[in-house]
Amino acid sequence: MVRVAVAGGARGIGLDIVQAILDTKKHELTVLSRTDQPLLTSKGIDVRVVDYSSVQQLKDALAGAHTVISCLAAYGSDTAAAELALLEAAKQAGTARFVPSEWNSACNDVVDLYSGKETVWKTVQSSRLEYTRFTNGLWMNVWGPGCLRDEEEALGPYKCRPPFCIDVGAGTALIPGDGSQRIVVTRTQDVGRFVAAALELPRWEAESRIAGDIVTFNEVVQLVKGICGKDLNITMLSVKDLEGILNGDNLDVGERFYYQLLLSIALGRTDFEPTLNSFCPHVKPLSVADYFRRHWKSD
Numbered sequence: 001m002v003r004v005a006v007a008g009g010a011r012g013i014g015l016d017i018v019q020a021i022l023d024t025k026k027h028e029l030t031v032l033s034r035t036d037q038p039l040l041t042s043k044g045i046d047v048r049v050v051d052y053s054s055v056q057q058l059k060d061a062l063a064g065a066h067t068v069i070s071c072l073a074a075y076g077s078d079t080a081a082a083e084l085a086l087l088e089a090a091k092q093a094g095t096a097r098f099v100p101s102e103w104n105s106a107c108n109d110v111v112d113l114y115s116g117k118e119t120v121w122k123t124v125q126s127s128r129l130e131y132t133r134f135t136n137g138l139w140m141n142v143w144g145p146g147c148l149r150d151e152e153e154a155l156g157p158y159k160c161r162p163p164f165c166i167d168v169g170a171g172t173a174l175i176p177g178d179g180s181q182r183i184v185v186t187r188t189q190d191v192g193r194f195v196a197a198a199l200e201l202p203r204w205e206a207e208s209r210i211a212g213d214i215v216t217f218n219e220v221v222q223l224v225k226g227i228c229g230k231d232l233n234i235t236m237l238s239v240k241d242l243e244g245i246l247n248g249d250n251l252d253v254g255e256r257f258y259y260q261l262l263l264s265i266a267l268g269r270t271d272f273e274p275t276l277n278s279f280c281p282h283v284k285p286l287s288v289a290d291y292f293r294r295h296w297k298s299d
């Protein structure tokens, strides 16, 4: 049993990780948040309200924590500064293990808003703490908006966000590449279960790669047809198309982020072999087919 501190654990992927750790009934939990979290407190979780500009305050909040897991919204210099302060506080508090907020794929060099993640990752590597970065590919939950059943579960932390690439409700698919590119897709609830299981491992690899499922977009289109009975209207964007769009000067920050994410998929950055799955064989993630059956099948 160790004390695990989850920064940003009150919502998003952090909340799925907190829930999965709670379910193991094996560890003590601290959640760091910038505001009170009465719901978590009522579940017996030690919530510490923190100001990420104060290393001293973060250090106090991390007293007794063995592992720190960052789930902060890592999109730029503000959150990179917050994560660097968290890392420094973890070092000063005598924490053994640290996880930076990655939760994606090896695409930090393609996506401008992820450059802060790379800064944090380099600092983590030279921190002398034990560390790992979890990569999980695309969240399967991005295919949940508008689904027919159990939308809350389907979306998880992807609540109030638009469908990404596959919009089953609208019957459209925007495919980066030519459809034959393999991509790793993982449900966030399964990411949580893998992370909770990884706490038991005696040693961490520098990279912990999780795969819920590995599919091509062509296969996803066929699954939607077979399971949901929908023929998706397909638009494909090749690497060249995406580079052309990104070379234009009329994109705002959000659009740039979106097309860079598509480009990273088209470049194959979301295709990788899992490593953590074989260390945690008891964690059985949901497949894409079962996700569509569970949330989009009409009968």
Ligand SMILES: NC(=O)c1ccc[n+]([C@@H]2O[C@H](COP(=O)([O-])OP(=O)(O)OC[C@H]3O[C@@H](n4cnc5c(N)ncnc54)[C@H](OP(=O)(O)O)[C@@H]3O)[C@@H](O)[C@H]2O)c1
Pocket: 007, 008, 009, 010, 011, 012, 013, 014, 032, 033, 034, 035, 052, 071, 072, 073, 074, 078, 079, 082, 101, 102, 103, 104, 105, 136, 137, 138, 139, 142, 157
């Ligand atoms: N693979 C995928 O498909 C995928 C999709 C989406 C996101 N992600 C990744 O998942 C991670 C979480 O992203 P998200 O968009 O889901 O995050 P989010 O839920 O929007 O935010 C997570 C937490 O970050 C904290 N936070 C937000 N802004 C902050 C700031 N300026 N300073 C300090 N803390 C701040 C908040 O905690 P408090 O308010 O409680 O302090 C918030 O609950 C990121 O690394 C992101 O890249 C991956």
